[in-house]
Amino acid sequence: MLYHRRLRTIVFSLVLTLALIAATVPAVWAQGVTHVVQRGDTLYSIARRYGVTVQSLVQANGILNPNLIYVGQRLSIPGATAPAPTPTPPPATGVVHVVAPGETLTRIALRYGVTVYAIVSANNLANPNLISVGQRLTIPGGAPPGPAPTPAPTPGPILSGFQLGGQAHALTYAEQMRHAGMSWVKFQVAYSPGASASAAHDLIQQGHAAGFKVLLSLTGRDKNPASIDFAGFISFVTEVAQGGPDAIEVWNEANIDREWPAGQISPTAYVQQLLAPAYRAIKAVNPAIVVISGALAPTGYFGGRCTGAGCDDAPYLAAMRAAGATSSMDCVGVHYNEGILPPSQTSGDPRGNPTHYTRYFWTMVNTYYNALGGQRPLCFTELGYLSPEDYGTLPAAFSWAANTTIAQHAAWLAQAAQLARSSGKVRLLIVYNVDFTEWGGDDPQAGYAILRRDGSCPACETLHAVMH
Incomplete structure (x- = not known):
């Protein structure tokens, strides 16, 4: 009998303890709400929805990798209240x-x-x-289409105003890009003889489905090539254009032997054998596609000269103009990704050759714009700043950026966008880059990314401030 009494006492105590614990649980969860991860969610989009930070979500849920969440996962949202329900859109008509x-x-x-x-x-x-x-x-909103007119190879529209975009591997961070004020996405597509344009068409569809205009940068797959199949490339460009991109950049950094056959580097050959035929082919498919000349490697390595072994970009541009390039492009492609000072500065670079135009954003803008006589606007198909702050030691060739902080990286991108927009010379600026994660080896691409290692995006906020 004594045994049974003790057993009842123990059971009663356990029940009471569980009841007390249960009573305290709602008080703990009342400090926040629970979100069930849906398809397409990211920590960034969830944080913005509830008005909290990504870091608070990471800490509250013990998340080791902020880029890795899964559908159905339950996340505690600390200090948040449930958001208003999303209104159901009216049925589509058309x-x-x-x-x-x-x-x-x-x-x-x-x-x-x-x-x-x-x-x-x-x-x-x-x-x-x-x-x-x-x-x-x-x-x-569509109407039955009439017969499709046969397009003529006439000049397409020059981009109006100023527009911002980002180069991405994928559109995982589309919401962050839109928040930053980006309306374009750039994908790089490598050409090789016999290549199909199906992969390019897939990228175009992905970009358009996410609400972005699509720039495809077409370049050679092989680095340090021995030759270029010009006819094959023009055929490839034609097929790519049939997929409906909004802009095409024709080749990449043709002034150095990493992208053009050594000993054969020639602005005239680039214009007459690649740019002009590509322009005609693209416009024959769709005159509205913007054609951008392949951005050059900004360099003073060749001492202001242009030879078959390589060219500084300024004399290369001058020779392009002499070869008639302005009639075969809508926009001049530009790369700028070696800055270690705010883009408003035009002097004070601590590296060697501190007066060279490639050191500064403004002198790059003016050099490129004036080289074509102001006849075409500029399109920055790569503009980025390198910060190793959350990754560690840079490769020796990039040690010049060792002291650039993430805060500077974010501030300088926003300032560059603001200055480009006000200049009247720049129509498009593609931020290099959105989401690259490569760090090892000799190309620290992750250090340029606006999505940082912890999943945060300081540059999204600074760009938002100047673009909205």
Whole structure:
């Protein structure tokens, strides 16, 4: 009997203890709410939705890798209240298109004069790259298209105003890009003889589905090439253009032998054998595609000269103009990614040759704009600042950026965007880069990324401040 009494006492005590614990749990969780991760969520988008920081989510949930969360995961949102429900959009109206063999969303969107993003939203498409023959798609705001006119190789529109974008491996961070004021995404596509444009078409669809204009930078796959198949490249460019990109950059850094055959470097050859034929081919497919000349490697290595072994970019640009380049481009491609000072400065670089124009943002703008006689605007297809703050020691060749902080990286990108917009000379600025993670070896690309190692994006906020 005594045994049973003791047992009842123990059981009662346990029940009471559990009840007390249960009573305290709601008080703890009342300090925040629980979010169940949905498809497409990132810590950044969740943090913005609830008005908290990424770091607070990481700490509250013991997350080791802020870039790795999964659908269905339950996250505690410390100090937050439940957001207002997202209003249900009204049913889409418009014409109905029946998918035919060989069609893509990009081609359908171009046919009706709407965006891929609009079609994706109107039809609740989970995968914009997956449509089937016979599928019925609502085209919001679209009208039945008339017969397609045959486009003529006439100059396309020069970009108006100032627009911002980012170079990305993927669109994992599309929301951060939009928050930063980016309306363009740049993808680099490597050409090799016999290459198909299908991968380029996939990238175009992905960019359009996310609501971005798409710049494709087309360059050679092989570095230090022995030769270039010009005819094959023009055929490839034509096929790429048929996928409906908004802009194409023709080649990359043709003034150095890493990208052009050694001993054959020639601005005239670039214009006459690559740029001009590519321009004609692109405009024959769609005159509205913006053609950007391949940005050059900013350098003073060749002492202001231009030879078959290599060229400084300023004399190369002058020779391009003499070869008629201005009639075969809509915009001049520019790279700038070696700055260690605010872009407003035009002197004071502590490195050797401190008066060289490539050291400073403003002197790069003026050198490039004046080299073409102001006849074409500038398009920065790469502009970035390197900070190793959250990664460690830089390779020796990049030691010049050892003291650049993440805060400076964010501030300078925003200032460059602000100055470019006010200059009247720059139409497009692509931030290099959004999401690269490569650090080892001799190319510390992650140090340029606006998405930092901990998942934060200080530059998203500084760019937002100047772009909105």
